[in-house]
Amino acid sequence: MLHIVNKSPLERSSLDSVLQTGADGAILLIEDGVYAVTKGNAAEPKLKAAMGKFKFYALTPDVDARGIADRVMDGVTLVDYAGFVDLVAENKTCQSWL
Amino acid sequence: MTTKKFMFVNRKAPYGTIYALESLEVVLIGAAFEQDVSLAFMDDGVYQLKKGNQTKGIEMKNFQPTYRALEDYDVTKLYVDQESLTARGLTADDMSVPVEVMSRAEIGKIMEEQDVLLSF
């Protein structure tokens, strides 16, 4: 399953909810959600621990807009909107954690 | 018509925003289409079912009775996350309608089985 998270981990609990609810699959960070993949942010240990279960992706245009391309964590795959479409196509369902 | 498994995911409290009310309106319409409908209540979404709403003071429509009407539409699969209840000092007894309380992980498994997942 594809999980889409669009809020910063320190603003909303969406990312926590995904990590506790999902068994595996892909997590795509978009909009303010991309802050979760910056090195040194409070959510970093949680993400690292979850990388065995989930594959993490971040949307490049949102990363670039926020000036954080220079500090994306290792193990996160950057995708553009075409990649976003592919992720949706490849997964039977997707859940936007609003 | 194809029958698909539709799950409506509710994570927001009622009244502070319109999402709880307007998503309920979608559920009722969905039921009329004879789809396999279920509702998941997680995080602050569990507050939607906390019984005893008295909305006169805030001058908003009390839509809590509408959750009881779901049964008439054959929407009976209401899943409530245990961890979310506990974190909010709530139990199944606080719920205004019969629900199935289960762990987050179990709700996650049911989510994986759905065809359509709608959030509001």
Place this chain on the structure above:
Amino acid sequence: MKFSILVNEGPYTHQAADSAYQFAKAVLAKGHEIYRVFFYHDGVNNATRLTTPPQDDRNIVNRWSKLAEEHKLDLVVCVAAAQRRGIVDEGEAKRNGKDATNLAPGFRISGLGQLIEAGIQAERIVVFGD
């Protein structure tokens, strides 16, 4: 593959409307089909003809209208949500005694059943919101 898109927020205040639009463009660029884009909650405000954003910024409403025209998209605004928020077409103006209409080109107002149908008929449905 057939995609449907649900847009839950209005233009400018949340990024949702932008993300949904860029996703829609990418879907089409990849050769997929968009069955329907459904606008709910404040998303209905993506359909007002009366918007005048700054000249040097994107015109969200016009972008949707243009995309709809170029690709013959079905952009549907939920009638109940539209009534609450004052998005009005000719039929709604007559029905509810309003003295103006403001629905932008390319959009149509219809019931929530269109959202359910969008979920049934498409192979994928993606939600953009808050």
